[in-house]
Amino acid sequence: MKNSELLTAKRQDLPPIDKQRQYVLRSLVQKNACPNCGHALNFFEGARVDINDWEDKPGPTSCECTICKRELIYVVPFLSTGGNGGWHWHLVPIDPER
Numbered sequence: 740m741k742n743s744e745l746l747t748a749k750r751q752d753l754p755p756i757d758k759q760r761q762y763v764l765r766s767l768v769q770k771n772a773c774p775n776c777g778h779a780l781n782f783f784e785g786a787r788v789d790i791n792d793w794e795d796k797p798g799p800t801s802c803e804c805t806i807c808k809r810e811l812i813y814v815v816p817f818l819s820t821g822g823n824g825g826w827h828w829h830l831v832p833i834d835p836e837r
């Protein structure tokens with residue numbers, strides 16, 4: 740099943756592993772504001788990846804704002820402090836050496 744199909748599948752019809760994947764996908768399609776320019780974008784837009792090409796793998800994914808091009812970090816707070824889907828964007832600090 741494609742990620743886009745899983746996203747809209749009926750939850751009760753899914754095996755537990757796909758329920759978990761669906762939960763993650765539903766969080767990631769929520770849009771949150773870029774802290775730099777305020778543009779709302781979802782994880783797939785920030786990571787420049789098609790939802791159907793995405794796999795949940797460990798480690799950080801490099802993301803950037805589609806409008807202001809600032810590098811962004813996808814952050815899931817330990818305690819949810821708001822943000823759509825329970826996550827928000829952080830800016831990657833600018834390295835003055837670059």
Ligand SMILES: [Zn+2]
Nearest residue numbers: 773776804807
């Ligand atoms: Zn931005």
